[in-house]
Amino acid sequence: MSKKTPSGSTQAVVLDLGAVIATVADDDPRVLLVNAEDTDSRPRLPSGPFDPDSDRTMEEGLRRWIAEQTGLTVGFVEQLYTFGDRFRDPDNRAGGPRSISVGYVALIRQSAAKRPAGSDWFDWYRLFPWEDWRHGRPALLDEILKPKIGSWIDGAEDAKAKRARRGRSDIAFGFSDVGWDADRVLERYELLYEAGLVAETVTDGRIKTGQGQSDAHAWTGLPLHQDHRRILATALGRLRGKIRYRPVIFEVMPIAFTLLQLQRAVEALAGAPLHKQNFRRLVAAEGLVEPTGRVSSETGGRPAELFRFRPDVVRERPAPGVRMPRGRRAK
Amino acid sequence: MSKKTPSGSTQAVVLDLGAVIATVADDDPRVLLVNAEDTDSRPRLPSGPFDPDSDRTMEEGLRRWIAEQTGLTVGFVEQLYTFGDRFRDPDNRAGGPRSISVGYVALIRQSAAKRPAGSDWFDWYRLFPWEDWRHGRPALLDEILKPKIGSWIDGAEDAKAKRARRGRSDIAFGFSDVGWDADRVLERYELLYEAGLVAETVTDGRIKTGQGQSDAHAWTGLPLHQDHRRILATALGRLRGKIRYRPVIFEVMPIAFTLLQLQRAVEALAGAPLHKQNFRRLVAAEGLVEPTGRVSSETGGRPAELFRFRPDVVRERPAPGVRMPRGRRAK
DNA sequence: TCCCCATATGCTCAAATTAAGTATAAGTAT
DNA sequence: ATACTTATACTTAATTTGAGCATATGGGGA
Numbered sequence: 147m148s149k150k151t152p153s154g155s156t157q158a159v160v161l162d163l164g165a166v167i168a169t170v171a172d173d174d175p176r177v178l179l180v181n182a183e184d185t186d187s188r189p190r191l192p193s194g195p196f197d198p199d200s201d202r203t204m205e206e207g208l209r210r211w212i213a214e215q216t217g218l219t220v221g222f223v224e225q226l227y228t229f230g231d232r233f234r235d236p237d238n239r240a241g242g243p244r245s246i247s248v249g250y251v252a253l254i255r256q257s258a259a260k261r262p263a264g265s266d267w268f269d270w271y272r273l274f275p276w277e278d279w280r281h282g283r284p285a286l287l288d289e290i291l292k293p294k295i296g297s298w299i300d301g302a303e304d305a306k307a308k309r310a311r312r313g314r315s316d317i318a319f320g321f322s323d324v325g326w327d328a329d330r331v332l333e334r335y336e337l338l339y340e341a342g343l344v345a346e347t348v349t350d351g352r353i354k355t356g357q358g359q360s361d362a363h364a365w366t367g368l369p370l371h372q373d374h375r376r377i378l379a380t381a382l383g384r385l386r387g388k389i390r391y392r393p394v395i396f397e398v399m400p401i402a403f404t405l406l407q408l409q410r411a412v413e414a415l416a417g418a419p420l421h422k423q424n425f426r427r428l429v430a431a432e433g434l435v436e437p438t439g440r441v442s443s444e445t446g447g448r449p450a451e452l453f454r455f456r457p458d459v460v461r462e463r464p465a466p467g468v469r470m471p472r473g474r475r476a477k
Numbered sequence: 478m479s480k481k482t483p484s485g486s487t488q489a490v491v492l493d494l495g496a497v498i499a500t501v502a503d504d505d506p507r508v509l510l511v512n513a514e515d516t517d518s519r520p521r522l523p524s525g526p527f528d529p530d531s532d533r534t535m536e537e538g539l540r541r542w543i544a545e546q547t548g549l550t551v552g553f554v555e556q557l558y559t560f561g562d563r564f565r566d567p568d569n570r571a572g573g574p575r576s577i578s579v580g581y582v583a584l585i586r587q588s589a590a591k592r593p594a595g596s597d598w599f600d601w602y603r604l605f606p607w608e609d610w611r612h613g614r615p616a617l618l619d620e621i622l623k624p625k626i627g628s629w630i631d632g633a634e635d636a637k638a639k640r641a642r643r644g645r646s647d648i649a650f651g652f653s654d655v656g657w658d659a660d661r662v663l664e665r666y667e668l669l670y671e672a673g674l675v676a677e678t679v680t681d682g683r684i685k686t687g688q689g690q691s692d693a694h695a696w697t698g699l700p701l702h703q704d705h706r707r708i709l710a711t712a713l714g715r716l717r718g719k720i721r722y723r724p725v726i727f728e729v730m731p732i733a734f735t736l737l738q739l740q741r742a743v744e745a746l747a748g749a750p751l752h753k754q755n756f757r758r759l760v761a762a763e764g765l766v767e768p769t770g771r772v773s774s775e776t777g778g779r780p781a782e783l784f785r786f787r788p789d790v791v792r793e794r795p796a797p798g799v800r801m802p803r804g805r806r807a808k
Numbered sequence: 809t810c811c812c813c814a815t816a817t818g819c820t821c822a823a824a825t826t827a828a829g830t831a832t833a834a835g836t837a838t
Numbered sequence: 839a840t841a842c843t844t845a846t847a848c849t850t851a852a853t854t855t856g857a858g859c860a861t862a863t864g865g866g867g868a
Contacts, residue, residue, distance in 0.1 A: 158530070159490070159492050159529055161577065196561070198489050198490055198563075198575035199489070201563075203561065203562045204559070204561045204562075225558060225559065228535070228556065228559040228579050230534065230579075231535075232529075232532075233533075243529070248559050248561075313792055317791055317792055322793075323792075323793055324793055324795055326795075327796060329796075404816085405816085405817090406815080406816080421855095421856065421857065421858095422817095423817080423818085423819090423858085424855075424856065424857080426816090426817070426818095428855095431854095441864095443864070445815055445864090446866095447813080447814035447815025447816065447863080447864065447865080448814075448816045448817080448862065448863040448864045448865090449815085449816080449864055450816060450817090451816080461644055461648055461653060461654075461655060462655055463655065464651070464655055464656050464657075464658035465658060465660075469854095469855095735845085736845085737844075737845080752827070752828065753844095753845090753846095754829085754846080754847085755826075755827065755828075757846070758847095762825095772835095774835070776836090776843075776844055776845085777836060777837085777844070778835060778836070778842080778845070779833065779834040779835040779836090779845045779846085780834075780836095780844085780845080781844070781845060782845080800826095
């Protein structure tokens with residue numbers, strides 16, 4: 147075995163820090179994207195350099211360039227994943243330095259989420275329409291994706307490969323007896339990518355040429371630059387998992403909020419409807435919130451009490467978060 | 478906002494792939510460490526270069542060098558975290574290229590886990606003695622760590638800082654009403670590090686000079702090279718979380734095993750004892766295993782039936798894994 | 809003013825899950 | 839044979855969950 151960490155000759159890698167900056171606004175999940183420069187290009191995730199000379203840690207560097215580039219001050223920040231596949235940048239097919247991106251998720255309150263010049267807050271589900279089950283199972287799934295995935299399965303080399311593909315899609319999309327697992331966002335995106343069902347596939351050369359997929363993003367969502375949609379899928383899956391056992395949802399809430407607002411925010415990220423009375427019982431029982439004493443009459447009906455996050459909860463419960471039924475109502 | 482991904486001038490970064498290669502042997506969790514070269518140095522995690530020219534993906538590169546360096550073929554591999562703090566390499570204090578390490582966890586079955594030359598399989602809990610609750614709450618916690626953490630709390634600047642420290646240690650170690658949360662391995666290690674209670678702290682210059690801490694690893698575990706113990710803490714926390722909802726435990730099991738062996742393996746990673754009858758009911762109910770028909774008489778008592786993993790479970794349940802009480806018996 | 813509507817909030821109840829026993833079976837060692 | 843070890847089946851009470859019903863409290867219009 148090698149004795150020293152291979153400190154190697156300088157490698158041909160370029161490292162940057164990518165950010166999925168997310169919030170919830172008007173009961174919908176939003177993500178900050180840098181607008182396409184022209185009609186041929188696509189929106190992209192904001193990203194910035196990592197400067198080893200001035201940034202003590204990568205997270206510090208990330209916060210620095212987010213502030214510089216967008217003027218935003220983000221709260222919660224968590225490292226997501228480091229993306230380094232060769233073809234993540236389709237232009238960089240042969241030679242050239244490998245582009246490595248350390249991806250982060252950052253959360254910000256709607257009130258602090260101004261719109262930086264050149265960027266926009268996009269509805270997350272415009273990028274992943276099949277992930278939004280808040281109003282029931284998306285029609286898109288059965289009407290379009292399921293048959294297309296079916297063809298992909300049938301297109302496999304042999305019976306074994308076919309079985310493997312079927313297994314994968316059953317798991318990812320819950321087509322057989324498994325229910326829908328909201329957390330498997332990445333698996334679903336990856337399957338669609340491999341099956342040539344997302345617009346990116348064309349660019350990336352997996353599909354030769356126009357198969358009449360120009361309407362692709364009508365059903366597979368808005369295509370993004372490079373592998374940025376994959377990064378977003380990773381982020382959404384991670385967030386969905388995380389709200390269940392850490393109180394991260396409050397990072398996107400205003401300081402005072404009604405329980406229904408809180409529920410809508412959770413539903414927005416989770417992509418699933420929740421039972422109102424039980425939700426209320428749950429956050430009360432977990433001790434996640436405390437009343438402020440004030441009420442909000444903006445709803446039309448009976449005024450709702452305003453609550454605030456109760457930070458002490460993390461000192462009382464091992465894994466405080468918004469418990470949710472996992473893929474139960476799914477079918 | 479910048480229009481192009483800052484493809485920047487070549488940065489002074491060196492990237493390598495680090496691996497936490499783990500297994501369970503003799504009912505204890507093990508991790509592969511490269512032996513110290515001399516008495517002054519410390520064991521280290523194996524790591525290898527990332528070669529953008531030959532490795533299509535980082536995971537591929539990882540598997541390649543693991544095979545080359547150790548002769549091992551690992552099964553399950555998952556990216557953990559990318560470590561890039563300035564002082565992760567204490568020798569690299571000023572200038573010089575920043576050392577960035579993309580950390581992975583890899584699991585391997587005991588049967589495949591030969592001992593590579595120059596390396597050894599270490600008991601994970603030699604490195605984190607306070608994490609092993611299989612035989613009850615570790616005495617070390619109350620006898621040594623709690624008072625020392627207490628002094629650290631008292632040593633805070635002002636009342637506010639003191640409260641913050643107390644809050645953190647309550648959460649991490651479950652000192653107040655919160656129970657022990659087995660998953661918070663990293664938080665605990667980080668607190669001990671900041672409190673100057675692990676041997677690494679001395680080297681890293683946070684503590685001026687010998688405070689009679691030469692016996693440190695009697696109570697804080699075997700110190701490792703650079704920030705490798707932090708990487709291990711990250712890995713252990715991640716694995717503990719993961720076994721609960723993905724069947725990763727079977728990656729370290731032999732093909733056929735008894736239910737008690739399986740339970741011991743889970744306990745080894747989880748660091749907590751489990752109720753035998755319930756464990757058995759649970760794996761049966763989840764459909765995680767199926768009988769092989771054979772029995773094992775190696776236990777001394779009644780021969781146990783041999784089971785094998787039932788891969789179909791992932792097609793049937795949304796999140797198949799070994800459910801466990803979370804910090805319930807903790808106190 | 810009073811009724812209707814909308815939302816908020818409190819409460820009930822059955823089903824499912826969980827934690828923790830007790831009892832029994834089937835081997836090995838002495 | 840007897841003691842001892844481990845395996846496995848079954849019971850029970852407590853807790854958690856999913857879902858619905860009932861009541862409260864505001865605004866707006868007849």
